[in-house]
Amino acid sequence: MYRRAGLSRTITLAVALLSAVVSASAFAREFRTADTQNEDYPTVQALNYMGQLIAERTGGRHRITVFHSRQLGEEKETLEQTRAGAIDLNRTNVALIGTMVPAVNVLAMPFLFRSLEHLQKTLDGPIGTEILDSFETHGFVGLTFYDSGARSIYNSVRPVRSLEDLKDLRLRVQQSAQMAEMIRAFGAQPVEMPYGQVLTGLATKLIDGAENNWPSFVTTGHYKYAGYYSLTRHTVSPEVLVMSKKAWASLSPDEQTIFREAAQRSSTYMREKWKELEERSRKQAEAAGVKIIADIDRRPFEAAMAGIYAKAERDPAISALIERIRNVE
Secondary structure (H helix, E strand, O other), X not given: OHHHHHHHHHHHHHHHHHHHHHHHHHOOEEEEEEXXXXXOOHHHHHHHHHHHHHHHHXXXXXXXXXXXXXXXXXXXXXXXXXXXXXXXXXXXXXXXXXXXXXXXXXXXXXXXXXXXXXXXXXXXXXXXXXXXXXXXXXXXXXXXXXXOOOEEEEEOOOOXXXXXXXXXXXXXXXXXXXXXXXXXXXXXXXXXXXXXXXXXXXXXXXXXXXXXXXXXXXXXXXXXXOOEEEEEEEEOOOEEEEXXXXXXXXXXXXXXXXXXXXXXXXXXXXXXXXXXXXXXXXXXXXXXXXXXEOOOXXXXXXXOOXXXXXXXXXXXXXXXXXXXXXXXX
């Protein structure tokens, strides 16, 4: 009888232990993360770093897997999938997500930020927090911002020093109405095109050029077909990391804190990687014979944006936000 009782207790304990293991593993998750950049790009490195931090702090229970190089699709499609909950996390440029989260369009306004330092100070303060918080009403959870440097115009036809030089050039822009309007105001012809199609567009002369930062210009191979890079620095807009509300809701409050803190630390990590790559990319372009046009009077370019600002500032909230950003010292 004692032997049977002991056996019963052993079985009960084994079942309890098995149940505990099954219960723990049931809450373990792999979070699918989308990024259109290549494996060595600073945003992808930052996301992998964030994944390491999360795995460490959750004892390996939660992990993020980064699908880089457009493995999950172009940004427009992956953003829709993220909002629907099919993708868990997504790194994207603010100009693209601005079609879904209107307030973010302010961060992509041309000539708004005086420098990268001005952008960082804005995003690291209360304005950045408020903008990230605004994502929730539009189906996302905003986690952090990543640097993206200054965007400038490059093309295969001629040096661009003035608005006249831009006349009739066909320039690729992100799939963003605001970006298309900006290029049109410059006097060029905007061609909205997914990021992954730009290289082919340049190679086949479907487009004359595009606009982007140094690392994107070089790591994509665009510099091989567009030999003129004009330092217009028309936008200094960031990247943003968002999470689907469905994935966010699956986390406990403590786990949500872990994800937020890991995301913020990954932003600091990314900034260092970005500075290194930006310098390397510029040197690589110069060595390949790309002509860098720095003698640009930006005042006419800025003046051409008056209509874009007048349109945006019809909304009192947007107008107030623009003014607050300008006043950040």
